[in-house]
Structure formats: structure tokens, C-alpha cells
Amino acid sequence: MPLYDFECRACGRVFEAMAAMDAGEGRCACGGSARRLVGVGRAYRADAPWLETVAAVVEKDSARPHVRAFLAEPSRANHRRWMRGEGLRPLEAGEARPAPSGGGSVRREVWDRFAARRGRN
Known part of the structure; x- marks a missing residue:
């Protein structure tokens, strides 16, 4: 069965659920009736x-x-x-990743942490 988008008539929640191709109604987690929305689905x-x-x-x-x-x-x-x-910011369209400062210092720090975890120095 394919995945379809549904919108609950009671609480307004939009969710995906598997349903038969001819099913126009679904059930929300709140117990309300949900209508199927027109969409391309998860496969696309x-x-x-x-x-x-x-x-x-x-x-x-x-x-x-x-x-x-x-x-x-x-x-x-x-x-x-x-x-x-998580305190992260997505890159904006056309924005490049910043080059690491200090050349290989980031790589060296990562290696040092790895070695410390493994008991190597």
C-alpha cells in the first residue's frame, strides 16, 4: 500500500499513513477522521x-x-x-562551507582526541 498525506478534521494534524489507493478517509492518532490530501507522496x-x-x-x-x-x-x-x-545553522543558497582556520590544526586535534581515546600518545 502506498503512503498518503492526511489532515485530521478534529485537530488539524497533517501526517503520513499507508492506505488503499481508493481510500479517501483515514484515522488520526487523536481518533478523529482525516481526509486525504493531494500530494506526490514519499516515493517521489x-x-x-x-x-x-x-x-x-x-x-x-x-x-x-x-x-x-x-x-x-x-x-x-x-x-x-x-x-x-543543536545550535547549528544551515548553509544559505550559494553559501560555501568555510575553510578550516589554521590549516591542519583541526585535523591534528581530531587525531589527538582519537589517539587519547585509544590510549595512544
Whole structure:
């Protein structure tokens, strides 16, 4: 069964759910009736692989609300909330990544931390 977007008539929540192709109604978690929205569905999301790589680095056992929301529904909106919650800022269109300052100092610091964790000096 394909995934469709639904909007609850009772609480207004928009969510994705599997449904038969001819189903026009669904049920929300609140128990209300939900109507199916017109959309392209998850199969056509160009950003799905990108979101999967982000979800791979999120702390799965964190209790912070922005992390829980992103893991429950990895959407672009929840990704932005997660980034704000982590103190990160997405790159603007046309903005390049800043070059690391100090040449190889960042690489050296990462190596030193790795060696310290492994008991090497």
C-alpha cells in the first residue's frame, strides 16, 4: 500500500499513513477522521536519501524534544528544528562551507582526541 498525506478534521494534524489507493478517509492518532490530501507522496521525495544520512547521526537515545520530533518524523521542517535545537545553522543558497582556520590544526586535534581515546600518545 502506498503512503498518503492526511489532515485530521478534529485537530488539524497533517501526517503520513499507508492506505488503499481508493481510500479517501483515514484515522488520526487523536481518533478523529482525516481526509486525504493531494500530494506526490514519499516515493517521489528528492531529499529522502539526504534525510536518511542526517537521521543516522542524530542521538537516538536523546530525550530532547527537537530530537524526538525529528526521529518520529524526519521531514525538512523537523530537520530545521533539530538544527536550531543543536545550535547549528544551515548553509544559505550559494553559501560555501568555510575553510578550516589554521590549516591542519583541526585535523591534528581530531587525531589527538582519537589517539587519547585509544590510549595512544
